[in-house]
Amino acid sequence: MKKIQQEEFKTTCSYCGVGCGIVAQKSSDNKITVKGDKNHPVNRGMLCSKGMNLDYVANDLSDRILYPEMRWSKSHPRERVSWHKGLDRAARVFKTLIQKYGPDSVGFYVSGQCLTEEYYIANKLTKGFLGTNNIDTNSRLCMSSAVVAYKKTFGEDSVPVSYDDIELADCFLIAGANPAWCHPILFRRLEKHKEENPEEVKVIVVDPRRTDSARFADLHLQLIPGTDIILFNAIGRRLIERGYIDKRFIKEHTENFQDYKKQAYSLSLKKAAKGCGLPVDEIKEAAEMIGRSKGFISMWAMGLNQSSVGTDKNFALLNLSLITGRVGKPGNGPFSLTGQPNAMGGREVGGMANLLAVHKNLNNPQHRQEVADFWGVDKISEKPGYTATEMFDALESGELKAVWIACTNPMVSLPDVRKAEAALKKAKFVVVQEISHKSDTLECADLVLPAAGWMEKEGTMTNSERRISYLPQELSPPGEARADVEIFCDFAQRMGFSEFNYNSTEEIYAEYCEMTKGTNIDISHLNYDRLKNEGSIQWPVPEYRHPGTTRLFEDHQFYTPSKKAIFNIPASINNTSTLPDEEFPLILTTGRVRDQWHSMTKTGKVSRLRTHYSSPVLEINPVDGIKYFIKNGEVVEVKSENGNVRLRAKITKDVRPGVLFLPMHWGKQLSSDLNRANNLTFNRVDPQSKEPDFKFTRVSVSKFKKP
Numbered sequence: 001m002k003k004i005q006q007e008e009f010k011t012t013c014s015y016c017g018v019g020c021g022i023v024a025q026k027s028s029d030n031k032i033t034v035k036g037d038k039n040h041p042v043n044r045g046m047l048c049s050k051g052m053n054l055d056y057v058a059n060d061l062s063d064r065i066l067y068p069e070m071r072w073s074k075s076h077p078r079e080r081v082s083w084h085k086g087l088d089r090a091a092r093v094f095k096t097l098i099q100k101y102g103p104d105s106v107g108f109y110v111s112g113q114c115l116t117e118e119y120y121i122a123n124k125l126t127k128g129f130l131g132t133n134n135i136d137t138n139s140r141l142c143m144s145s146a147v148v149a150y151k152k153t154f155g156e157d158s159v160p161v162s163y164d165d166i167e168l169a170d171c172f173l174i175a176g177a178n179p180a181w182c183h184p185i186l187f188r189r190l191e192k193h194k195e196e197n198p199e200e201v202k203v204i205v206v207d208p209r210r211t212d213s214a215r216f217a218d219l220h221l222q223l224i225p226g227t228d229i230i231l232f233n234a235i236g237r238r239l240i241e242r243g244y245i246d247k248r249f250i251k252e253h254t255e256n257f258q259d260y261k262k263q264a265y266s267l268s269l270k271k272a273a274k275g276c277g278l279p280v281d282e283i284k285e286a287a288e289m290i291g292r293s294k295g296f297i298s299m300w301a302m303g304l305n306q307s308s309v310g311t312d313k314n315f316a317l318l319n320l321s322l323i324t325g326r327v328g329k330p331g332n333g334p335f336s337l338t339g340q341p342n343a344m345g346g347r348e349v350g351g352m353a354n355l356l357a358v359h360k361n362l363n364n365p366q367h368r369q370e371v372a373d374f375w376g377v378d379k380i381s382e383k384p385g386y387t388a389t390e391m392f393d394a395l396e397s398g399e400l401k402a403v404w405i406a407c408t409n410p411m412v413s414l415p416d417v418r419k420a421e422a423a424l425k426k427a428k429f430v431v432v433q434e435i436s437h438k439s440d441t442l443e444c445a446d447l448v449l450p451a452a453g454w455m456e457k458e459g460t461m462t463n464s465e466r467r468i469s470y471l472p473q474e475l476s477p478p479g480e481a482r483a484d485v486e487i488f489c490d491f492a493q494r495m496g497f498s499e500f501n502y503n504s505t506e507e508i509y510a511e512y513c514e515m516t517k518g519t520n521i522d523i524s525h526l527n528y529d530r531l532k533n534e535g536s537i538q539w540p541v542p543e544y545r546h547p548g549t550t551r552l553f554e555d556h557q558f559y560t561p562s563k564k565a566i567f568n569i570p571a572s573i574n575n576t577s578t579l580p581d582e583e584f585p586l587i588l589t590t591g592r593v594r595d596q597w598h599s600m601t602k603t604g605k606v607s608r609l610r611t612h613y614s615s616p617v618l619e620i621n622p623v624d625g626i627k628y629f630i631k632n633g634e635v636v637e638v639k640s641e642n643g644n645v646r647l648r649a650k651i652t653k654d655v656r657p658g659v660l661f662l663p664m665h666w667g668k669q670l671s672s673d674l675n676r677a678n679n680l681t682f683n684r685v686d687p688q689s690k691e692p693d694f695k696f697t698r699v700s701v702s703k704f705k706k707p
């Protein structure tokens with residue numbers, strides 16, 4: 001019998017922003033097995049259910065798109081074409097539209113799952129060479145509120161802390177996040193730390209749902225959705241009253257404290273508690289836990305970011321770190337938990353419609369010129385591009401004619417998804433660069449380009465703690481699939497830009513590293529060889545032998561012009577979402593389940609991962625069950641002003657009365673149009689970050705009656 005040889009290599013998990021290290025084995029018949037990397041500083045050998053099943057995803061090619069497909073007109077079916085024919089037509093269409101309607105008539109919609117090199121090239125092509133800033137990303141849907149808040153508070157989009165700070169802290173405030181399910185390995189580290197120090201370590205969870213994270217906490221603040229600012233300000237007020245603030249830090253290293261204090265004192269604790277639907281004592285207890293701690297870390301995710309006041313919620317939370325002086329010290333600091341594996345890398349290369357690479361700002365003429373000079377082009381357009389939801393609005397209005405979608409499935413993930421779907425169907429030309437036939441977005445594609453998946457391409461990613469990892473290519477892409485970066489470069493050259501004639505991905509990475517020289521995210525001395533030999537490293541890495549930076553702002557010198565951190569004051573303490581009324585009396589919030597990822601194009605094909613939740617269910621409190629005559633397991637219909645869904649109800653006290661919860665993963669391909677949570681949501685956005693308000697949709701619910 002033929003002996004199968006095993007080859008071992010290291011890589012990084014392709015799901016969440018925790019960025020766990022993986023040791024993979026490849027057999028001589030190209031089958032992969034995976035296990036956690038015991039020596040990796042993030043996960044220390046652990047993997048969650050999603051990570052553990054990545055080998056199945058890599059080995060199963062049954063759903064993979066194997067060759068380009070194109071349709072010559074909207075009324076024709078797509079047919080197999082060569083890469084040459086497909087990309088040539090795409091270049092012809094883009095050139096014609098740009099000539100006829102200007103560069104802002106085309107756009108790119110990419111993803112936090114793109115590798116840094118892919119993100120960099122797509123941005124360079126769009127902003128530097130096509131002459132439009134119409135490139136945005138699905139990270140707009142998850143992290144953009146945190147990006148704005150970091151920039152306005154610290155001067156740049158910079159996460160100050162590391163996972164290693166977890167074991168140094170003794171108080172955690174987890175707000176609008178369920179890391180037990182969505183960042184499991186990070187949460188496992190926190191659990192272990194608390195198990196080893198049960199008396200010292202305190203965990204506070206702020207969430208309208210009683211999640212597994214909340215069950216683990218010492219204190220669960222089960223607030224009314226949307227009232228986070230009132231709560232954080234009330235905690236701030238109590239910290240001030242109890243003398244738990246760092247006056248010296250505030251005086252020497254911050255600006256605007258008096259304005260902060262004024263707003264924090266604008267409500268009494270009693271009124272604030274009433275506004276949040278919480279007992280006063282719970283707010284006091286939270287302040288005591290924070291005030292008495294030696295190390296205070298706040299962690300947050302979509303519950304804060306995905307809101308019409310998402311940036312203001314971020315400000316209110318960041319301000320708690322500022323009043324207590326808990327930044328730039330071991331075991332202290334604010335820590336946004338990134339959903340996607342390379343959302344951070346995308347931000348570094350300016351992967352949003354209003355950003356430029358290396359943390360430069362699009363609205364700064366000098367920054368625009370510096371980037372233009374680096375790329376050897378005359379200028380970068382000063383006009384901000386369309387953000388995610390704006391892009392689909394512009395497709396609907398006809399201002400945007402063609403869109404190129406890579407590594408994301410907006411027909412499941414965008415708010416008010418039926419409207420987005422209709423807009424996409426109206427577009428003159430839609431390119432979808434994708435790995436799986438399971439993506440709903442393929443339905444709207446004029447040109448489908450098969451992309452390489454995890455392990456089938458090389459590049460780098462940055463996790464939530466600024467840690468850059470190198471991912472090797474160990475497998476050949478199936479059929480005619482190609483690496484995303486190769487596809488972008490080929491298209492760019494067909495558009496006439498010889499500057500994209502790179503010899504390797506490494507050359508692209510080196511160009512980006514050169515661009516970071518002298519900036520606050522300097523990795524100019526971090527080449528592929530170092531990443532391959534030494535493993536992952538946290539930016540900045542300004543010198544060749546520099547070990548990477550565990551913590552930012554240890555000297556309390558921030559990146560603002562005054563070098564001080566800024567207390568930003570929320571415009572209002574109240575939520576600006578459309579409130580429930582008689583017709584739509586309930587608040588719907590959406591989110592993830594433990595074993596699924598995004599629109600399930602990868603996790604959905606692993607049967608083991610479907611046992612946790614085989615289909616979506618609507619969580620509803622028993623009080624509302626009685627009120628609306630709904631029993632556990634019955635099929636219900638949920639309606640909003642935008643649309644409806646139909647699915648089974650789960651009666652549970654895990655949600656507050658008046659609140660419903662619905663998982664966001666299921667789309668048409670894997671279930672039905674009637675299970676898409678985003679049929680219900682609005683494309684209302686936070687005015688500062690343009691991040692959609694997924695966490696607050698007014699709806700009604702009733703038992704479904706067959707017509």
Ligand code: SF4
Binds near residue numbers: 014015019048051183
């Ligand atoms: Fe992958 Fe995130 Fe799970 Fe780690 S915690 S194995 S990065 S999904």
